[in-house]
Structure formats: structure tokens, C-alpha cells
Amino acid sequence: MAADFKTAQPVEYYRRFLKEDVRPDGRELGEIRHTTLNIGSITTAEGSALVKLGNTTVICGIKAELCNPTAEEPKKGFVVPNVDLPPLCSPRFRPGPPSEQAQVVSQLMADIIENSGVVALEDLCIVEGKLCWVLYCDMMCLDYDGNVVDTCVISLLAALKNVLLPEVTVNEETGSPVTDVEKKLPLNIRKCPVATTFGVFDDHYLFTDPTNEEECLATGVLTVVTTEDNKICCMHKPGGTALSESRLQDCINRALTRAEEVRKLIDETINSVER
Amino acid sequence: MAGLEIISDQGYRIDGRRSSELRKVCARMGVFTQADGSAYIEQGNTKALATVYGPHEVRKGRGKIQHDRAVVNCQFSMATFSTGERKSRPKGDRRSQEMSMHLRQTFEAVIVTELFPRSQIDIYVQILQADGGNYCACVNAATLAVIDAGIPMKDYVCACTAGFIQDSPLLDISYVEESAGAPFLTVAMMPKSEQIVLLEMNSRLHADNMEKVLDLATQGCKDVFAVLDRHVRDHVSESHALMTAS
Amino acid sequence: MIFCSDTPHLPEVAVTILSTNMAAPRVCVPGERLFSTADCEAGPGTYVHHGYIYSCLAGYMHKRKTEGKELSIVEVIRQKEDAVPRIGSIVTAKVTSVSGRMCKCAITCVERTTLREPFRGLIRKEDVRATEKDRVEMYKCFRPGDIVLARVLSLGDANCYLLSTAENELGVVLALSEAGAQMVPVSWCDMQCPKTGSKEFRKVAKVQLQQE
Numbered sequence: 001m002a003a004d005f006k007t008a009q010p011v012e013y014y015r016r017f018l019k020e021d022v023r024p025d026g027r028e029l030g031e032i033r034h035t036t037l038n039i040g041s042i043t044t045a046e047g048s049a050l051v052k053l054g055n056t057t058v059i060c061g062i063k064a065e066l067c068n069p070t071a072e073e074p075k076k077g078f079v080v081p082n083v084d085l086p087p088l089c090s091p092r093f094r095p096g097p098p099s100e101q102a103q104v105v106s107q108l109m110a111d112i113i114e115n116s117g118v119v120a121l122e123d124l125c126i127v128e129g130k131l132c133w134v135l136y137c138d139m140m141c142l143d144y145d146g147n148v149v150d151t152c153v154i155s156l157l158a159a160l161k162n163v164l165l166p167e168v169t170v171n172e173e174t175g176s177p178v179t180d181v182e183k184k185l186p187l188n189i190r191k192c193p194v195a196t197t198f199g200v201f202d203d204h205y206l207f208t209d210p211t212n213e214e215e216c217l218a219t220g221v222l223t224v225v226t227t228e229d230n231k232i233c234c235m236h237k238p239g240g241t242a243l244s245e246s247r248l249q250d251c252i253n254r255a256l257t258r259a260e261e262v263r264k265l266i267d268e269t270i271n272s273v274e275r
Numbered sequence: 276m277a278g279l280e281i282i283s284d285q286g287y288r289i290d291g292r293r294s295s296e297l298r299k300v301c302a303r304m305g306v307f308t309q310a311d312g313s314a315y316i317e318q319g320n321t322k323a324l325a326t327v328y329g330p331h332e333v334r335k336g337r338g339k340i341q342h343d344r345a346v347v348n349c350q351f352s353m354a355t356f357s358t359g360e361r362k363s364r365p366k367g368d369r370r371s372q373e374m375s376m377h378l379r380q381t382f383e384a385v386i387v388t389e390l391f392p393r394s395q396i397d398i399y400v401q402i403l404q405a406d407g408g409n410y411c412a413c414v415n416a417a418t419l420a421v422i423d424a425g426i427p428m429k430d431y432v433c434a435c436t437a438g439f440i441q442d443s444p445l446l447d448i449s450y451v452e453e454s455a456g457a458p459f460l461t462v463a464m465m466p467k468s469e470q471i472v473l474l475e476m477n478s479r480l481h482a483d484n485m486e487k488v489l490d491l492a493t494q495g496c497k498d499v500f501a502v503l504d505r506h507v508r509d510h511v512s513e514s515h516a517l518m519t520a521s
Numbered sequence: 522m523i524f525c526s527d528t529p530h531l532p533e534v535a536v537t538i539l540s541t542n543m544a545a546p547r548v549c550v551p552g553e554r555l556f557s558t559a560d561c562e563a564g565p566g567t568y569v570h571h572g573y574i575y576s577c578l579a580g581y582m583h584k585r586k587t588e589g590k591e592l593s594i595v596e597v598i599r600q601k602e603d604a605v606p607r608i609g610s611i612v613t614a615k616v617t618s619v620s621g622r623m624c625k626c627a628i629t630c631v632e633r634t635t636l637r638e639p640f641r642g643l644i645r646k647e648d649v650r651a652t653e654k655d656r657v658e659m660y661k662c663f664r665p666g667d668i669v670l671a672r673v674l675s676l677g678d679a680n681c682y683l684l685s686t687a688e689n690e691l692g693v694v695l696a697l698s699e700a701g702a703q704m705v706p707v708s709w710c711d712m713q714c715p716k717t718g719s720k721e722f723r724k725v726a727k728v729q730l731q732q733e
Contacts, residue, residue, distance in 0.1 A: 007629045008615070008668045008695055042404050043320065045356035055308045059403065061356025086352065088326040088399035090309045091638055094334070095350055138355045142324065142401075143307040212309070311637065330605055331638040333680070340680065387568060387577055391605050393676060422551060425599045427577035429568065430552030467552040504550060507579050511548050515581070 014217050018205045023214070029207040030254060032196075035154070035262070037269045039162050046135075047163030047187075051155040054211065055145035057089075060155035062137050062163050066177055069125065069132045077124020077132035081109035083139045083152055090144035090212070105149055108236060109139070112153060112225050116193035116233040119160060123188050126168050131177055133165065146211040149223050149236075153195040158266050163187045191227040192266075193234070194259035198222045198251050200241045208254060222248075224255040228263060281440045281455055288445065288452070290319070295446045297435070297495055298408075300502045302415075304423045304510045312424025316416040319449060320406035325416035327424040329396035345391035349378040351413060353402040374410055381414060381463055381472050387427040396426060407450040408436050410475075414463050415499060422507055431503060432472055434463035435495035437488045439480055444491045462492040466500035469493070546581040555582060555595055566597030606631050606640060606673045606682050611691075614642050614684065616667045622646050624663045626671075628682065641681045644671060648685035649724055661710075661722035668695040670726050692726035 006013045017024050027033070033054030042048035045061035069076060085102040087093045098106075113119070124133040137159065139152045164184040171178050199210035200220035210218055220240025225233050232252065237243075243251075282288055292298070298319030307313040310326035333340045340346070351374040352366040364371075382398060398420065400413040411434035418432050438448045438459030445452065448459050458478035464471045471493075480488065549555065553576045555567065563569050566578045576582065580599035587594060606612055606628060614626035623646060627639035647654045649662050663669065670691050671684035686692045689709070698704045698714030698721060706725045707713050713720050 007613075007635055042322070042356055044359055044404050044406075048356065057307070059354075061354060063356050063361040065361060082355075086399065086401070087328075087350070087397070088310070088401060089307075091328055091331070136355065136361055140354060140401075143309055145308060328637075331636075332640045342676075393680070394605055422579045425578060425580075427566065427568070428551040429570075429575070429577060431550070465552065467554075507550050508548050511579050511581070515546075 010213070011217060014214070015202065018201065018207075023207065025211065029205065032209040032258060033211075035265060037154070037158055037265060039158050039269055039273055045159075046165065047159045047161075049155045049158035049162060051151050051158065053147060053151045053154070053209070055143055056141070056147055056151050057143040058139055058141050058148065058151040058155045060137060060139045060152070060159040062135055062159050064163070064165055065134050065136065066126075066131060066168065067134045069129060073121075074129035075125050076121035078134040079113050079119055079121070079124075079137065080134060081113060081137040081139070081156065082106055083109060083141070083148075085141050085144065085148070089141040093144070104238075105152060108149060108223075108234075109137075109152060109156065112193050112195070112234050113156075116191045116225065116227050118157065118189060118191050118193055119187055120190055126177070127170055131168070131170060135160075135163070144212060146213075146215045147197050147209050150195045150197050150209065153193060153225065154262055154266070157189075157192055157194070158269070160187055161189055161266065161270055191229075191233075192259075192263050193225050193227050194255075194262045195223055195225045195234075196251075196255035196258045198224075198254075200243065203241045206243075206247060206251070208258075222251055224252055226252075226255050226259045228259070230256060281452055281457075282443065282445070290449060292447075294443055295491060295494070297447045297498050298449070300415075300499065302419055302503060302506045304419050304506065305514075310420075310424075312420045312422070312426070314416050314419030314423055316412055316419065318408055318412050318415070318447070320404055321408055321412045322403040323400060323409070323412035323416045324403065325398065325400045325413065325420035327396065327398050327417075327420045327426065329424070329426070330391040330394035331397075333393065333395040339395075340393050341388075343392050344388035345386070345393075346395045347379055347383045347386060347388065347398065348395055349375050349382065349398045349400070349417075351375040351378055351400050351402075353405060353409070357402050357405045374413070377410065377473055377475075378413060378417060381432055382417065382421070384472055385428050385430060385432050385465065386421065387429060390427060405450065407448050407453045410461055411435055411447075411463075411499075415503060419503060419507070423510075430465040430467050431500055432463055433466050433496040433499040433503065434461065434473070435492050435499055436461050437492035437495060439484050439488050444484070444488045446491050446495045460488050460492050462489070462496060464493060464496045466497050546583070548580070549576040549582045549597055550579045551575075551577050561593055561595040564594040564596030566599070567595055606642075608673055608675060610673050612642070612671055612673060612682075612684065613694075614669055614671055615639075616663045616665050616669060618665055619659050619663050621659055624659055625681070626669065626684070628684075642671070642673075642684045643677060643681040644669075644684045644686060648674065648683070648687055651687040662724040663693065664696065664721075664723070666697055667693045667723065669693050686724060686726075689727045692724040694726050694728060696721075696723055 036052045038050040042061050046064045047062040050059045083105040085093050087095050167180045167183040168177050198208050199218035201218050223236040301317040303315045306315050312327035315324040330345050351371050355362045398417050414434035436448045438445045440457040458480040461475040463473040555574045557573050563574045567574050568577050576597045578597045578599050580597045584593050584595050612628045613630040614628045616626045618625045624644050626642045628642045629639050646657050649657050671686050674683040674685045677683040696704050700716045702714050702716040704712035704714050709725050711720045712723050
């Protein structure tokens with residue numbers, strides 16, 4: 001009969017768990033789901049990563065193309081993120097143009113890339129004013145069980161660390177680029193941003209890493225993105241229940257510890273992959 | 276790539292296979308939690324995954340409701356990073372729509388739709404890495420996903436390609452062999468009843484050679500069926516063992 | 522392989538038949554030929570083609586005898602059950618809107634299976650009660666947000682299943698009062714709020730005490 005109670009009164013059902021300081025899936029309020037990482041499985045992409053945060057699965061593929069830099073910024077290349085939430089990942093997404101949520105997450109990714117300086121755009125420039133790299137980072141959610149932002153950030157970071165770009169020189173006579181497929185160099189990753197999302201319920205309870213059901217019931221959401229020198233590079237709180245300063249500080253501290261764990265996991269996985 | 280022999284003198288292809296050898300097939304059912312049924316398949320380097328939702332209420336387009344059967348809706352999509360050149364339009368271009376329509380027609384013939392009047396079954400297929408035989412990988416993945424979802428089907432649907440290069444029929448064409456320009460045939464069939472559900476051919480093939488290539492393709496489908504069947508039986512026994520153990 | 526080996530998900534509904542009939546159950550897959558129609562009758566999970574019974578699900582084959590029929594029935598059982606409301610089945614629905622002639626609801630469960638996606642249902646004025654059908658006032662029977670037990674009458678015409686609560690055991694099982702507290706049933710036509718003590722009109726279901 002628990003399943004009936006859950007469908008009939010989901011809020012009440014959830015409240016009863018939170019009173020005992022535990023959540024329906026058995027986690028504590030500050031516990032984050034098990035994270036697994038699989039790097040470099042898509043060979044057609046320059047860099048790829050598949051991340052599973054509990055059940056939420058996101059795959060990120062990075063393709064590099066050559067293009068001309070803009071006149072305003074002749075020394076900078078481009079990094080273009082795109083998040084796709086297709087109908088196959090959850091029944092709540094319908095076929096059609098990208099939903100509002102997908103566009104918001106894409107924009108958030110673009111902000112994180114710019115603010116954190118994960119890749120210096122000057123590194124992507126080959127010939128000033130003439131030739132540069134553009135990195136298309138396409139993140140696709142395969143299974144949506146809440147907290148897609150954190151998963152996307154981890155997959156993006158892991159895929160960027162996996163990218164190998166061929167060396168490009170410009171042929172002086174013809175002026176056209178010559179790609180040397182034999183020599184491949186990894187990207188210079190300056191900073192490693194990691195995101196942690198929190199949910200607020202009933203103006204009172206604060207929990208990390210919400211699942212899909214918890215996201216639907218939460219009254220507010222907060223995402224904190226930190227880099228390794230204990231700097232906060234992005235905070236995203238789209239309305240919802242108000243939070244006091246002390247709670248905000250708790251969230252930031254939790255985000256900092258979580259970010260360390262994730263960075264270690266990514267480095268371990270990369271080192272274990274034979275190239 | 277001029278001068279690259281598709282078949283070497285000893286009869287080996289570029290990836291080391293013989294002419295009537297299938298690529299290695301790895302499959303996994305029930306990979307996702309949100310979907311009613313899901314499956315992931317790897318045929319050589321081609322990676323495809325399929326998810327099935329349904330049967331559920333028909334949402335968009337009230338006109339689509341059939342009073343005596345379920346509506347099957349398929350969507351085929353290739354990831355932007357799945358091909359050598361970045362695919363700027365993952366879905367919505369003509370080729371994807373054609374593939375979606377083929378998938379829909381294939382599965383409408385096989386799923387017992389009369390059991391679910393006025394509802395809709397969604398099949399979403401995604402290619403993560405394309406290396407030839409995209410449609411076949413999709414069909415095989417979708418079959419496993421529909422079985423995983425528990426939607427009744429008359430039989431499996433297995434698909435395979437066969438081509439005709441340098442005067443010999445080849446089974447399970449990879450992308451390199453496809454781009455060599457030789458004719459190839461895509462066949463989807465129901466292996467137990469040996470009925471062909473879909474047949475598609477590219478380029479020109481002499482009528483005399485047609486029978487050889489078709490036979491090879493149907494044999495390939497039966498080989499694929501053997502692999503998928505084993506996976507399904509293992510999966511059913513595993514989930515039963517888990518259930519009775521708890 | 523991209524996906525690491527996950528354990529398959531445990532199904533929600535436990536099928537007791539499987540555990541009692543443990544004589545090496547036979548796994549069958551769609552398209553597998555089971556018996557001819559001369560030996561057995563086709564049950565759920567199978568279909569008939571050219572005089573033979575084939576399986577259409579991947580699961581365990583189960584053969585059972587029923588009284589009154591000479592041939593035993595062959596069926597294929599899977600742990601996870603797909604539910605679509607069928608005529609005569611009891612469903613649990615949540616009322617979404619109430620008007621003078623009918624009330625619309627979202628069907629959340631069919632018998633014991635919870636649906637992933639709700640179907641739409643409709644309860645017409647004449648299907649609320651068995652007696653005094655024309656003197657029914659919809660606002661005194663249902664309010665938006667109530668959970669009701671109903672029986673599927675027919676598939677309806679305009680995309681909604683037609684439901685009926687015209688039995689003693691059908692009707693409102695859970696309702697929140699205007700003050701927001703869960704109400705206690707008083708009689709077949711009203712419920713009382715424990716916080717304020719006021720009574721509100723509903724068509725209440727007579728719930729039998731079940732053994733869990």
C-alpha cells in the first residue's frame with residue numbers, strides 16, 4: 001500500500017521520510033549518489049565521456065572543427081556547449097524543439113565555461129586572425145533521474161580532459177591548413193569546475209543531489225560551481241524558497257568538499273585508461 | 276583511400292573478418308530506469324541504444340488515435356559526435372525521417388497492437404557511434420527494448436546488411452566498405468517465420484547476383500537472432516533468479 | 522562496453538504463481554512455438570497463427586487447468602506487468618476538475634499496478650450513484666484533488682475512459698478538507714474534517730477492511 005500512498009499524497013509521503021533525516025532511496029540529506037565515469041568510448045569524437053550519477057546518465061562528445069576567428073577577438077577560439085534533453089531520457093520531455101529546461105542548462109554550461117576559464121580561448125587559436133579551433137561540446141542526457149546539471153558539468157570536464165587535437169600548420173603557398181593526424185596533443189585544462197546542486201523542501205529541509213521525484217517536490221533549487229583553488233565561479237538560484245546566509249555558507253562548504261572528490265575520481269579514471 | 280583493398284588476396288577484409296562473418300555483437304537490456312524498456316547494442320564499432328515508452332495515452336494530435344489498436348511512434352536520431360564529420364542536424368533531416376518511418380512500419384507489423392486500443396507506444400532510437408549498418412543496429416536494439424518493456428510481439432525483428440564488392444558477397448558492411456561505393460542490401464526479417472519485413476538496396480546490382488546477396492543477408496539475420504535470443508533468455512533467467520532470491 | 526554491468530532492476534509486483542510452480546519453468550521468447558490449438562487454449566501472453574500457439578512475450582510459460590474446460594490454458598508470464606485500463610477493472614483516479622454535468626480525473630493506478638503516465642477519465646453525472654441518478658449534484662460528490670476508486674465502464678469516445686462509482690465500494694477514499702486536513706468518512710454521503718469539525722459532502726466509498 002506504500003505505492004498507493006506515494007501516488008496519492010506524494011508530498012506527505014516525502015515529508016515523513018525527511019522527518020527521520022533520511023530520504024526514500026535510503027540516502028542521508030547530505031549524501032550524493034554513486035558516480036561512475038567512462039572516458040573515451042566514442043572513437044569518432046575527439047573527446048568523450050559517459051557519466052552516471054545514480055541513475056542519471058549523460059554522455060558528452062566533443063568535436064573539433066577549424067574556423068575563422070571573429071574580427072573583435074582575433075586571438076580567441078570558440079567553445080560551444082549544447083545540452084540535449086531528448087524524449088528518450090524521460091517521459092516528461094516531448095519530441096520537438098529544445099525545451100526551456102534544455103536551453104537553460106545549455107546557457108548555464110556556457111556561463112560556467114566562460115567564468116571558470118576551464119579552457120583558455122587563446123590556446124585554441126592557431127594563426128591569429130585567420131585560423132582557430134571551435135570545440136562543439138554536445139551533452140546528451142540518456143536517462144533523466146534528476147540533477148542533470150551536475151552530471152553535465154562532470155561529463156564536460158572529463159571529455160575536455162580526454163580531447164586530443166591534431167597539430168595544424170598553415171601551408172605558406174596555398175594558405176590552407178594542413179592537419180597532421182599523427183601528432184595529437186591534449187588540451188591545456190586551466191581550471192576544473194565542479195557543480196553541486198541542492199534542493200530545498202518545505203522552506204526547511206536542505207538536501208544535496210535531488211532525484212527526479214525530489215526535484216518535482218522541491219520548493220527551491222541551488223547550484224554552486226567551484227574550482228580547485230577554492231574559488232566559486234558560478235552560483236545559480238532560479239527563484240524558489242529564500243535561503244539564509246548561514247545555509248548558503250553550508251552549501252558552499254559542502255560543494256567544496258564534493259568538488260575535491262569528483263576531481264580525484266576524474267584523474268583516477270583518466271590515469272587508468274591506457275592511451 | 277585509393278588503392279585500399281576491401282578484400283585482401285587471402286580473403287580477409289580490412290578489419291580482419293572473412294566475407295560471411297558478422298561483427299561482434301554485444302547487447303544489454305534494461306539499461307535505463309526511466310524508460311519502460313531499454314536496450315544498448317554494439318555491432319563492431321556501431322553503438323546504438325533504444326528506449327521504449329508505453330503503452331500510454333496518446334498525447335499530441337488527437338487525430339492519431341486509433342479506436343482498435345495502439346499507435347506506434349518511432350524517432351531515429353544520430354548524435355552529433357557519432358560520425359567523422361560533426362552532424363549539425365541530428366534529427367529532422369530527410370534521412371532521419373525516412374529511417375524513423377521505416378522503423379515505424381517495421382514495428383507496426385510485428386507488435387500486437389490490437390491489445391492496446393487508443394494508446395501509443397513510443398520507440399526512440401539513438402546512434403552514439405556510426406560505423407556502417409546504422410539501421411540494422413537500430414532495429415536490433417529496438418527489438419530488445421520492446422521485449423524488455425514487455426510489449427507483446429509476434430516475433431523478433433533482426434536486421435543485417437550484405438554487399439557485393441569485387442565479385443563476392445560480403446556480410447555486415449562497415450562504414451569504410453559502404454563508402455567504397457559498391458551496392459549493398461539492408462534486410463530486416465522475422466527469423467522464426469522467415470518473413471522479410473523490410474528490404475532496402477543502394478546502387479546497382481546485377482539480377483544474377485541478387486539471390487546470393489539476399490541469401491547471405493538472411494543468413495546474417497539468423498545469426499544476429501541467435502545472439503539476441505541468448506541475451507534475452509539470460510536476461511529473463513537473471514531477473515527471475517534475483518526475484519526469487521529476495 | 523560503455524555501460525558497466527548494472528544489476529537488473531527488481532520488479533515491483535511479485536507474481537506468486539511463479540514461486541508455487543517451480544518445476545523447472547521454461548523460458549520462452551516472442552515468436553516461439555508452444556503448442557498446437559488442439560492440445561491447449563491460448564491464454565494471455567500468446568497468440569494463435571495457423572493452428573499453433575506462439576508466445577508474444579519474453580517470460581516463463583505456465584500451463585494450468587481450469588474447471589469447466591477440458592483443455593488447459595497456456596500463458597506466458599512476465600514479472601513486470603503493463604497496465605492499460607480495461608472494461609470492468611477497478612482504477613484509482615485523482616479528480617482534476619468538477620463541473621455541473623461531469624467530473625474529469627487522472628487515472629493513476631489500474632487494479633494494483635501504478636501507472637507511469639496517467640490516463641484521462643470521466644465520471645458522468647448519471648454514473649455517480651446507483652439510486653436517484655437525476656438528483657445528483659456533482660459538487661456534493663467530488664472536489665478537485667480527491668482520490669476516488671472507480672470502475673471502467675467503457676473506453677469512451679473523446680479520449681477519456683468512462684468511469685462509474687455507482688457501487689457501495691466505489692467513490693472517494695481520500696479527501697482533503699478546505700482547512701487542508703485529511704477527512705474521516707462519517708456516512709456514505711459526507712466526511713468530517715478532524716481539525717475544524719465541519720462536515721463536507723462527498724460520495725464516499727465503503728472500504729472493506731483488507732488483510733495485508
